[in-house]
Amino acid sequence: MNFKMIRYTLGIILLFLSGFFAIPAVTAAVYAEWPSLLAFLGTAALTVALGVLMTYRRPKNTKLYARDGLVIVSLSWIVISLFGSLPFIFSGSITSFVDALFETVSGFTTTGASILPAVEDMPRSINLWRCFTHWVGGMGVLVFVMAILPLSGAENMYIMKAESPGPEVSKLVPRVKKTAIILYAIYIALTVVNVLLLLPEMPLYDAACTVFGTAGTGGFGIYNDSIAGFSPYVQIVVTVFMLIFSVNFNSYYLVLRARFKEAFTSEVITFICIVAAAIVIVTLNLYFGGIFTALGEALRHAAFTVSSLISTTGFAISNFNDWPTLSKTVLVSVMFIGACAGSTGGGFKVSRIVILFKGMTRELGAILRPRQIKKITVDRRPVDHEVVRSVNAYLVTYVLIFVFSVFLISFDNYDAGGYNEMVTNFTAVSAAFNNIGPGLEAVGPTQNFAFFSPFSKLVLIFDMLAGRLELFPMLLLFSPTTWKRSKI
Amino acid sequence: MNIIIVGCGKVGQTLARQLSLEGNNITVIDSVAENVRAVTDKIDAMGVIGNGATHTVQRDAGIKKADLLIAVTGADELNILASIVAKRESECRTIARVRSHEYYTESPYLKEELGLAMVLNPELAAAEEIARVLRFPSAISIEPFAKGRVELVKFRLPKGCPIAGMTVREFVGNHRCDVLFCTVERGDEAHIVKGDFIFLENDVISIIAEPKQALEFSKLIGYKTRAVKDAIIVGGGEVTHYLCRALRRTGISLRVIERDKARAERLASEHDKITVVNADTADEEILAEEGIEEAGAFIALTDNDEENLILSLFAKQKSRGKLVTKINRIDYDDVIQRLSLDTVIYPKNIIADMIVRYARSVEGSRGGNIETLYSVIKGKIEAVEFIVRRGSEVAGVPLSMLKLRKGVLVAAIMRGRDLIIPRGHDIIEVGDAVIVVSEITGIRDIADILE
Secondary structure (H helix, E strand, O other), X not given: OOHHHHHHHHHHHHHHHHHHOHHHHHHHHHOOOHHHHHHHHHHHHHHHHHHHHHHOOOOOOOOOOHHHHHHHHHHHHHHHHHHHOHHHHHOOOOOOHHHHHHHHHHHHOOOOOOOOOOHHHOOHHHHHHHHHHHHHHHHOHHHHHHHHOOOOOOHHHHHHHHHOOOOOOOOOOXXXXXXXXXXXXXXXXXXXXXXXXXXXHOOHHHHHXXXXXXXXXXXXXXXXXXXXXXXXXXXXXXXXHXXXXXXXXXXXXXXXXXXXXXXXXXXXXXXXXXXXXXXXXHHHHHHHOOOOOOHHHHHHHHHHHHHHHHOOOOOOOOOHHHOOHHHHHHHHHHHHHOOOOOOOOOOOOHHHHHHHHHHHHHHHHHHHOOOOOOOOEEOOEEOOHHHHHHHHHHHHHHHHHHHXXXXXXXXXXOOOOOOOHHHHHHHHHHHHHOOOOOOOHHHOOOOOOOOOOXXXXXXXXXXXXXXHOOOHHHHHOOOHHHHOOOOO | OEEEEEOOOHHHHHHHHHHHHOOOEEEEEEOOHXXXXXXXXXXXXXXXXXXXXXXXXXXXXXXXXXXXXXXXXXXXXXXXXXXXXXXXXXXXXXXXXXXXXXXXXXXHHHHHHHOXXXXXXXXXXXXXHHHHHHHOOOOOEEEEEHHHOEEEXXXXXXXXXXXXXXXXXXXXXXXXXOOEEEEEEEOOEEEEOOOOOEOOOOOEEEEEEOHHHHHHHHHHOOOOOOOOXXXXXXXXXXXXXXXXXXXXXXXXXXXXXXXXXXXXXXXXXXXXXXXXXXXOOOOHHHHHHOOOOOOOEEEEOOOOHHHHHHHHXXXXXXXXXXXXXXXXXXXXXXXXXXOOOOEEEOHXXXXXXXXXHHHHHHHOOOOEEEEEEEEEEOOOEEEEEEEEOOOOOOOOOEHHHOOEXXXXXXXXXEEOOEEEOOOOOOEOOOOOEEEEEEOOOOOOOHHHHEX
């Protein structure tokens, strides 16, 4: 392990983080929220001081191996979450440290699960910071750093691979830096378009907060009823953009390069099909189940909710906890599927599902015709055996962490207030692990996570980070060999 | 520049690393996924898996926007085909590695009719370098500049060397010898030589001089310069073939030991003047029998690097002749350097130097084109030859007035047939060939030597 280089990189991350505080600080100044302004400036000063201290000496040996890259990524996320939670505490908005950390991790990992019962009571700058963490965490902090810093060397690819979701992370162009720049350029452009579309309906502050939540597929709202209070036009725009941000960004690059055929990968097509099927089922179920009397109304609510959950955003315009079981089942299913690889969304990722499904049919074929040779291909290209293997390992790890988390949370003796505790625990872990936000029952769209014990919250914090960083970087922190100085 | 490299073997990897460090955007193509991953895990480059000679794969790699395609797979035919396919699709320049002498003899045709910018033959380049050191065995390496009129020669200062303990200034004061000291390697350190530098035994120094002067210098530092009269070559591959041809008229008698009967026979039938022995050199008796102790030079050219190293170490024990060792694949440069094996030839580095020179001269051709480039000490110090063009900033100003960057040495000026070892009052003129030795790697243009 190159500890010196890890320290140095974390220092750089802190310096970048301190820059991010400028945006909520300006907001605080504009709305004359002086305690929050002080909290942001204080945190920024602390972050800068520590960052400068850590980057004061550049290590001689700058060599990073895969392991160092993964450790850098997971530690960075922990560090930014710790420091990102300080404004909540300093401003007095959230008093408990675990709660503040939960809220920040939920922000950066684009989960959107909140412990705040009434967000409207929060200062505006604090709410903006909550939403802005979504935007920063969506595309990744380290990817952002890479887009700006003059880094060279393939080591950075390890970092990018660890932070970008999906089984296979490929570059768009030869250089890591250029790839990071392109990704962020697309991200920023889409964000701006989204804001412009919302501006006719709401003030800039509301539009910015809503779009930060949409772009990062996060889901923190600035109103107690999430998006429900906005006009149908706003809801439709948000629906469309939640879907847009959950498509692989490589596809947008290919579209810009006028390579349309390649842009529509089997992953994107599968994603569209799943979304369409889910929307149709839920709409019909809602319409014939008598929840909505008008078909158009049912469609709007179904489309919004399905998009919100499959993109792992977690905005809500209706309390889907009261919907029929069939609809709820479909919604929980799409929660697990999640968005496309290489997007800002979470979940298991459509590309993994595609590979697993093809692997399953191949095994079935192998039983029927044992001597037949068949390779898994996606988009007419054979999938590397390594990738298939890693997807299988991912599934196993995913299930294990999931089950173990539910087990740990079930120790919690909270007062569920008449809600089903089993479903609550199951969907709470699912909502945290897949970076969605709301679940069902006691953690449903109109509820929050405040009632959990600090221990349960820590488990959920781990789940959120593990889900965002695709399991292995976080698990690596718990392996003793990671911390050994020798490499044996 | 956008550069596509087809083939991720050792040469491909060396090139990708070198060219990426120079600031180019690299895309590598190989049909084996592991080979591609070996590059993209270490180097900031994009990888494409597939047959690099196909149009589709080249398009995936972005051939339309590429400036240069370098085909260095193991197969000559594939390299030539990849270059031709690339040429059809885009404006890029193409370089192909061609090892077999059948194709290589056609290189004028390949360049003129098929539009290849460069045809590279690492084996031939290696053989030419070996031939040079055989003519001048006290040198570790000899790099010709200005079409052979000056040379950059590396020596190891021998035991009891008369100039040991002298500073450079004292040496220049005492001897009328027109050489310019360039670099010194001592242990792990490598520098450009300054006036107050003190020579020590076992230092490896490099000088720039005319061939005759270099020979004089080698006598001054205590070498008895005898040309090699006979040499033993182990291994009868492509390099041996080119070496035999290069040495045909020099009168050096050669004895080639080759394990494989068919290869031995082929070699014998193509070169009637040399002795070819079919034997396995794993047996040390064989080498003794073939006269390793008396041979003027021992050249290890088998396809196996480890075998070459062992054979050379053995020869070092047994004889006082010149040693030449070819290393194709393994890295461990430092370890090999410490073995003090006279001359070690790395075909992949020779090729990398040639391509890097080409890539740089394509990019920066304002004040003067790069004619020759040679990395004196890998990754640290390089020697570059420029032709100074009209309008160059360095022309017409006395050297002492030029604000040179730190670590840059204007080592030689060639004006027509004359070599000028530059002093402060000398002036670079348009049309001169200027050799610059510099600790700054990546010089593209003569103007880059100025602050």
